[in-house]
Amino acid sequence: MPIQPQNDAGCGWLNILDQRPHTPPLQKDTRSKWLIIGAGYSGLATALTLAENQPNDEIILIDANGAGEGASARNSGYLVDTTLNDGHLSDTGLKSYLQKYELNKKAADNLKQMVAKYKINCDWNECGKFYSSSTFNNEKKLHNFIELLDQLSLKNEFFNQADLSKQLGTDFYKMAVKTFGGAMLQPAALVRGLIDALPKNVSLYENTPVTKIKYGKKHVVHCNHANITAENLIIAVNGFMPSLKIKNNRAFPLLLTASLTRQLTPNEQKHMNNVPEWGVLSANHMGATLRYTSDNRLMIRNTVEVSSSLQLSTNDMQKRKSQHLTGLKARFPFLADDIIEHTWSGVTCISANNANIFDEIYKNCWAVGCYNGGGIGLATLFGQEIAYQALNQTSPTKQLIAARPKPSWLPPQPFLNWGVSLKLAKDKFYATKEV
Numbered sequence: 001m002p003i004q005p006q007n008d009a010g011c012g013w014l015n016i017l018d019q020r021p022h023t024p025p026l027q028k029d030t031r032s033k034w035l036i037i038g039a040g041y042s043g044l045a046t047a048l049t050l051a052e053n054q055p056n057d058e059i060i061l062i063d064a065n066g067a068g069e070g071a072s073a074r075n076s077g078y079l080v081d082t083t084l085n086d087g088h089l090s091d092t093g094l095k096s097y098l099q100k101y102e103l104n105k106k107a108a109d110n111l112k113q114m115v116a117k118y119k120i121n122c123d124w125n126e127c128g129k130f131y132s133s134s135t136f137n138n139e140k141k142l143h144n145f146i147e148l149l150d151q152l153s154l155k156n157e158f159f160n161q162a163d164l165s166k167q168l169g170t171d172f173y174k175m176a177v178k179t180f181g182g183a184m185l186q187p188a189a190l191v192r193g194l195i196d197a198l199p200k201n202v203s204l205y206e207n208t209p210v211t212k213i214k215y216g217k218k219h220v221v222h223c224n225h226a227n228i229t230a231e232n233l234i235i236a237v238n239g240f241m242p243s244l245k246i247k248n249n250r251a252f253p254l255l256l257t258a259s260l261t262r263q264l265t266p267n268e269q270k271h272m273n274n275v276p277e278w279g280v281l282s283a284n285h286m287g288a289t290l291r292y293t294s295d296n297r298l299m300i301r302n303t304v305e306v307s308s309s310l311q312l313s314t315n316d317m318q319k320r321k322s323q324h325l326t327g328l329k330a331r332f333p334f335l336a337d338d339i340i341e342h343t344w345s346g347v348t349c350i351s352a353n354n355a356n357i358f359d360e361i362y363k364n365c366w367a368v369g370c371y372n373g374g375g376i377g378l379a380t381l382f383g384q385e386i387a388y389q390a391l392n393q394t395s396p397t398k399q400l401i402a403a404r405p406k407p408s409w410l411p412p413q414p415f416l417n418w419g420v421s422l423k424l425a426k427d428k429f430y431a432t433k434e435v
C-alpha cells in the first residue's frame, strides 16, 4: 500500500482564504480517455491544457486529498528564475546555469501569462528577492554569484548590513545579493485560481487516493472506492512518486515545515520601519526562507528533513513551530511569543543532480515532477508541456526541457535515507547562524 498524502490543517496560506468545498470522491468504476493523478500545479496545468485542446473529451482529475492542498498550497511562494543554489547539488558551469535559468525564466513568463489569462488574484509582486547571509562566511559565495549574474547580464544589486536593515527592517543580515526576476505570490491563492479555471470537461474527484496502478494497453488505476480504466494516464504526484514505485531510484521526498504569523500591528510594523513586502532566501542550503507579506505577516521556513511517513506528529510539529519562533525572534526580537498563527508541513521532491522528471514511463503513461527547489514555475510549465507531449503536439519549450540532464541514480533504502539525513545534518551544521 503506498504512503498516502495526509495534509495537516495548519497551512496558513490556505487558512487565510475562504474555504472551498471539496468535490465528492469517485464512487463507481469508470472508463476514460484521459486520467490525471494529482491536482497540484502540475496536474492542474495538465488538465487545463488537455481540456482546452480536446474540448470534446472528458478529462478525469483525481487527488488523494483536497485539490491543490499539498505542496502547491504549502510552499513559500517564490517564483524563481535565478537560483543561488537548488538545495543539495548546484548546477555547475556557465552553460548549465544558463540552461536552467532559461527554463526557469520561460516557466515564470508562462505562469505570468496564465495568471493574467485566468484572472488569478494571488498577490503577485515582482519585488525581487534577497539572497542573504547573517555572517561573513558566505561573502565569497555571494560575490561569485554576482560575477555569474554579471556574465549573463542579469540585473543584481549587492547590499551591506546598513542598506539591508533599511530594506528589511532587521539588522540580522550582514550582506545580500538582490535579484529582480520572478515574483513573490500567495501559493494557495494561485492554486485556487487554477482550480477555479477548470472548464466543464474536467471532472475533478477529491479525496480519491490511488492505491495501485496496473499498466497495460489500458491502464487500470485502483482508488479507495472505485477503479478507473484509462487510455492515457498522467501521473503528477511529485514527492509521492516513490511511494507509487515511480522513479523511486531517481526522486526523493523531503518534508519541510513553515509558519505564518498573524498580521503585525501598526506598532510592530513601525519597529520594522514600515518596510514594504520582501522575500529573503538564505545563502546556505539549510538557512531560513523568510517573507514579509503584502498583508504584513511574517512567514518562515527553516526545517527540511527525511521522513518515512511524510508527515509529523502533533508533538514534532510543535517542536518545529518553536524553531520557527526562535528564527523569527532572532531577527525581530520585539515579536510576542504567540505571534505564530499557523504551522504546517509539506512534501517536496529532489534528485541528486537537480534534474527533473518529464518522461513517458510506459506507453501512453507519463510522469512529471521532481522540481527540486523551484516547483511553482516548473510544475505549471511541465504540466502544460506533458499535455502537449501526450497530444503529440510540438512546442518550442520541448527543446529546453530535453536539454536538461536526467535524474541520476540513487542508492536503495535504507542507505538512501541515511545518506540524505547525513548530508542534511552536515549542511545544518554550517547554517546554524542562518536558521
Ligand SMILES: Cc1cc2nc3c(=O)[nH]c(=O)nc-3n(C[C@H](O)[C@H](O)[C@H](O)COP(=O)(O)OP(=O)(O)OC[C@H]3O[C@@H](n4cnc5c(N)ncnc54)[C@H](O)[C@@H]3O)c2cc1C
Pocket (backbone or CB within 6 Å): 002, 003, 004, 005, 037, 038, 039, 040, 041, 042, 043, 062, 063, 064, 065, 066, 067, 068, 069, 070, 071, 072, 073, 074, 075, 076, 077, 078, 079, 080, 208, 209, 210, 211, 236, 237, 238, 239, 240, 244, 256, 257, 258, 301, 345, 346, 347, 348, 349, 368, 369, 370, 371, 372, 373, 374, 375, 376, 377, 379
Ligand atoms: C514548505 C515548502 C516550501 C516550498 N517553497 C517553494 C518556493 O518558494 N518556490 C518554489 O518554486 N517551490 C517551492 N516548493 C516546491 C513546490 O511547492 C512544489 O515543487 C510544487 O508544489 C509541485 O507541484 P506538483 O503539482 O508537482 O506537486 P504537489 O503540489 O505535491 O501535488 C501533488 C498532488 O498529488 C496528490 N497525490 C499524491 N499521492 C497521491 C495518490 N496516491 N493518489 C492520488 N493523489 C495523490 C497530492 O495529494 C497532491 O495534491 C516548496 C515546497 C514546500 C513543501
